[in-house]
Amino acid sequence: MSDGGAVARSLAAVLATTVLTLLWVSGPAALWVAGAGAVAGAIALQDSPGGRISRVGIVAVQMGAAVFLGALTASLDIVFVAVVALWCFAAGLQWAVGGNAGLVGAGASALLVVAPPLAPTAASVLVPTLLTVLAGGVQAALIAMWPPQRWRTQRDALSDAYRALADEARQIGADGSSPTTEILDPSLRDAFIDTQASRRPEAYHGGHRPPERIMATLRALRESPGVNDEDVSRMAAAAAEVLDAIAGQDHTARRDTEHGLIRLDATVALLSGPEEELAQRLSRQLHEVAKLRFPDLNRADLISPVRTTVDVIRSHMTLTSPILRHAIRLSAAAALGVAADRFAPVAHGHWIALTVLMVLRPETAHTYTRCVGRLTGIAGGIVAASVIAWLLHPTGAVAVVLAAACLAVTYAVHRTGYIAGSAALAAATVFLLDIDAVTSGATLEDRLFSVIIGGGLAVVAHVALPDHALTRLHQRAGELLKSEIDYAATVVKAYVHEIDHQADTVTTAWQRAYRARAGFEAASGATRMETRELRRWLRSYRTALNAVTASCTALEDSLPPHPPTALTRDFVAAVDDYVDALRGAPPTPATPWTVDVAALTAAAQQVRDRAAGVSGDDGAVRVLVSEIASITRSLAGIASISEPISAG
Incomplete structure (x- = not known):
């Protein structure tokens, strides 16, 4: 959960800028300002000791560009569909930079697809664009004056x-x-x-x-x-x-x-x-x-982020890249959604493209499960928001207040899972659209019908252009490695620290590893094994991970109900360092999980050195040190296995 005070200030700024825009400018401009302020505020609240202002500024400019294109082309249906297709393709490629960049691209695309089909004038194009950039600038100013107190x-x-x-x-x-x-x-x-x-x-x-x-x-x-x-x-x-x-x-x-x-x-x-x-x-x-x-x-790379981003994206311009395939899927599905809104008799069809943007991710693992889960969350959030809308009939400033409240709920529940986060975000979107008279007035049936169409387009896009078989196998292998690492880290930490509900925590970690192994085996079974290189890689990878699992099982079998009393402070600190090195940091959506072997080996050596200072003849400590060495050797072996570049 982000810092409560920072969240409150961010949402208060969204509320104030949107209401002022609604009173002095227009409903469409207020909708864009609210959306841009919410996205920029979310980026400003990301955990980082520095560099926030430049990132928020880049986000504000991107939001302004989306609003400019939307206001300029929304009245020309065919041109607008083409603009949405090109913009969403570029937004999909942003996932190569990282998850936050990809979500910013989706947020900017959402501002584009809800543009009302009004004839453009200089005022109707430039004023909303400037106000959108200003809304992001307000969030940057708040973070500069009152940095979050997290950490x-x-x-x-x-x-x-x-x-x-x-x-x-x-x-x-x-x-x-x-x-x-x-x-x-x-x-x-x-x-x-x-x-x-x-x-x-x-x-x-x-x-x-x-x-x-x-x-x-x-x-x-x-x-x-x-x-x-x-x-x-x-x-x-x-x-x-x-x-x-x-x-x-x-x-x-x-x-x-x-x-x-x-x-x-x-x-x-x-x-x-x-x-x-x-x-x-x-x-x-x-x-x-x-x-x-x-x-x-x-x-x-932070002084010239655009140049760095272009270089990273250029490296993914191959058909086997999951990022490029995601960009193609997102572009096609969003363009079809906008076309259905403009040319088919679908009331409030902008929900089709919005659903596509909220559902599609460059996920190789659990793609369809998570699509269905997000759709379920979106439908639940729409139902809850529609009930509130039926009771209160919110428009204008009242809708802004309810949208801000739903955004606060989104911050509160986003750590609990993607389904709850999707529900809260969908509810906030309902009230954001009610700010403007052009996009408001949808019934529950209108929204759910469009959501079903949008979800269907997202799934069909994945079926029509699935990820490359070898890419899927690599991603599943990385997911399995991550789950095995989490399992090992949980068991190792239980040796030196009291953990609430220790047995349940360890069992849950093992179950995640078991499910990840099943997914990995399913992906390997669906991949052509025509090359000797691929078969050798799979055999070596399985052997190394089996050794990690065996070490974790041995640790779990010898796990004492409470940490030994003879442990020294230095030994506990060394084990904590090992757990930190073991967990590492998550990769970008374009790369599988990897291991920093140098840091892990150094941390394991530190554990062995500190173990010499533990007094007494404690068998649990000997088992822990021995299995840590075994886990380190196995993970180092995995890192040394060269992945095949061709499945056949």
């Missing part, structure tokens, strides 16, 4: 750690011969222990490790023979300035960090001898931390 504990812990490291660096610069002290608070690690580690922003994945690595480098620098040299002192003072800037929370922190890194690099270039290597290592570590703290720092 405040982790952020404060990191700030304290970097300030302590700055003091240590400053002391080294003043007097390198002073004794070494333990300056990092032991509670730093506690701030980053979380069973949902994979949902954190990148900067907070194992966030305690960068300060610990910097501390080790500073200790080595203090013990070096030339620590009291003047050049080393200047370098240490420059490093302290960088650390203070990274720890800062004010609006000048990014600028101070950038300038501090330039000064640090200049002082490092003056060093020679044994301290040179340590200084270069410290500089690399501070650059890495700065990029995590400020993602847009010296990042060409």
